[in-house]
Amino acid sequence: xxxxxxxxxxxxxxxxxxxxxxxxxxxxxxxxxxxxxxxxxxxxxxxxxxxxxxxxxxxxxxxxxxxxxxxxxxxxxxxxxxxxxxxxxxxxxxxxxxxxxxxxxxxxxxxxxx
Amino acid sequence: xxxxxxxxxxxxxxxxxxxxxxxxxxxxxxxxxxxxxxxxxxxxxxxxxxxxxxxxxxxxxxxxxxxxxxxxxxxxxxxxxxxxxxxxxxxxxxxxxxxxxxxxxxxxxxxxxx
Numbered sequence: 078x079x080x081x082x083x084x085x086x087x088x089x090x091x092x093x094x095x096x097x098x099x100x101x102x103x104x105x106x107x108x109x110x111x112x113x114x115x116x117x118x119x120x121x122x123x124x125x126x127x128x129x130x131x132x133x134x135x136x137x138x139x140x141x142x143x144x145x146x147x148x149x150x151x152x153x154x155x156x157x158x159x160x161x162x163x164x165x166x167x168x169x170x171x172x173x174x175x176x177x178x179x180x181x182x183x184x185x186x187x188x189x190x191x
Numbered sequence: 192x193x194x195x196x197x198x199x200x201x202x203x204x205x206x207x208x209x210x211x212x213x214x215x216x217x218x219x220x221x222x223x224x225x226x227x228x229x230x231x232x233x234x235x236x237x238x239x240x241x242x243x244x245x246x247x248x249x250x251x252x253x254x255x256x257x258x259x260x261x262x263x264x265x266x267x268x269x270x271x272x273x274x275x276x277x278x279x280x281x282x283x284x285x286x287x288x289x290x291x292x293x294x295x296x297x298x299x300x301x302x303x304x305x
Contacts (some may be wrong), residue, residue, distance in 0.1 A: 078243055091201055100298065108291055110291075111294065112293075118230070118297075118298050118300075119295070119298075119299075120282065120284075120293075120295040121295070122287070122292040122293065122294075125290040125291060127290075127291075132290045132291075133289065133290035133292055135292070144203075146254055150210050165234065167236060169236075173291075173305055174290060174291040175286075176223065176224055176286035176291065177224050177241070177243075178228075178291060179226055179238050180238070180293060181238060182228075182235065182236035182237075182238075182289075184234070184235050185234050185235065185236075186273075187234075
């Protein structure tokens with residue numbers, strides 16, 4: 078069974094469109110995250126949610142809006158897509174919030190904005 | 192401020208060679224954790240190990256071993272008798288100071304040639 082899943086795996090769209098990426102974890106974890114990996118493989122945190130509550134928003138443009146309907150899901154909606162949004166987006170989860178908890182990652186969603 | 196450095200951008204070895212990947216983590220914290228992740232060419236992020244700063248003993252798991260030297264803030268990762276399947280980008284990632292986020296190093300791309 079997949080622990081952290083994301084859909085879609087690939088997303089190709091035009092500038093200015095709005096798109097969503099879905100993430101689900103079946104590990105029973107309390108905390109979920111979104112990371113962005115750029116073309117140089119640099120990974121950076123975007124958001125962190127604990128028990129459906131936002132706890133980190135790492136100065137991400139407000140065109141990005143995460144939503145957590147329940148502990149097992151964290152979706153990412155992006156408005157007015159720009160070329161610079163092209164990247165791989167990873168969802169992750171950890172048991173609880175804390176510096177000692179390993180995070181488990183989804184397979185990633187490769188977003189290409191044309 | 193925290194700073195994580197993986198100075199080796201790319202390493203290329205021939206199968207069966209041993210290879211060591213370096214990670215230096217500068218922080219004012221006296222105790223901390225650090226995680227290693229592997230990203231193979233297929234793109235997923237795979238959790239390898241969690242190490243903590245109060246344990247300087249080597250940890251060994253099969254062909255993998257990890258060594259922490261507090262005096263130099265170095266967390267090193269050694270693969271013994273490397274195999275082609277070890278080819279991947281390896282990231283070290285300490286936790287940030289809030290919300291459980293991980294701060295990823297730049298990554299080291301390991302290429303193991305047959």
